[in-house]
Amino acid sequence: VHYSLRPADDDHRYGHGKAEALAGLGQAAFICVSAILVGVQGVDRLLHPQPLGAQGVGIAVMLLSLAMTALLLGYQRHVVKVTGSTAIRADSLHYRSDLLLNAGILLALVLAGFGWERLDALFGIGIAFYILWSAVSIVREAGAVLMDTELSPEISEHMQQLVRDIPGVHGCHDFRTRISGTRWFVQLHLELPGELPLSRAHDLCVAAEEAISSRYPQAEVLVHADPLEVTPGYR
Numbered sequence: 001v002h003y004s005l006r007p008a009d010d011d012h013r014y015g016h017g018k019a020e021a022l023a024g025l026g027q028a029a030f031i032c033v034s035a036i037l038v039g040v041q042g043v044d045r046l047l048h049p050q051p052l053g054a055q056g057v058g059i060a061v062m063l064l065s066l067a068m069t070a071l072l073l074g075y076q077r078h079v080v081k082v083t084g085s086t087a088i089r090a091d092s093l094h095y096r097s098d099l100l101l102n103a104g105i106l107l108a109l110v111l112a113g114f115g116w117e118r119l120d121a122l123f124g125i126g127i128a129f130y131i132l133w134s135a136v137s138i139v140r141e142a143g144a145v146l147m148d149t150e151l152s153p154e155i156s157e158h159m160q161q162l163v164r165d166i167p168g169v170h171g172c173h174d175f176r177t178r179i180s181g182t183r184w185f186v187q188l189h190l191e192l193p194g195e196l197p198l199s200r201a202h203d204l205c206v207a208a209e210e211a212i213s214s215r216y217p218q219a220e221v222l223v224h225a226d227p228l229e230v231t232p233g234y235r
Helices: 020-047 055-083 085-112 118-146 153-164 198-215
Strands: 171-180 183-192 220-228
Touching: 020 085, 020 118, 055 085, 085 171, 118 171, 153 171, 153 183, 153 198, 183 198, 198 220
Parallel strands: 183 220
Antiparallel strands: 171 183
């Protein structure tokens, strides 16, 4: 995350934001390994049941772990909401899996006290599948960033509407977006009258940039002005 927040330089003119997606892939790899280990242990305990010992100590440790993990998840949720960080969101999924795992262990320890010891193994197998699904979700999100997937249609349409609402602007086309870490990159062609003075066209381009960046501060906007006479579909 620290590296991804570095400003743009001569070698990375769009910044270093995609380092977050790479970190997310690394997180997913670790989570996949943990899912496999939990699943293997669950199957082994299901085939070869073993009595659970020190249940009281285990319950106390799990209660403390649940409380601390819940606090961490709450803080991470706030950070993700503010920054949109892919790496922190991936880490949050990891700890959410831990929360579920710890809750499963706690329930298994309680039920083991009533003689239902095999549930510990069944819970472990079920949690392993959930952890694996979390890893797949992280891979899909990180892959979307690395493949320059567009912003959601709702956000893109809202941005275009903000531009079209500027007095003097006749429309926009070739609207493109992509995400890199916590930054959004937006490109568009502004449709303006061909006889417009260059200084006025420049002012309208700046107004288009500010209209989007004021509503979406994480967006870096690049605007190109096109005369209406060369705009596709213009009559």
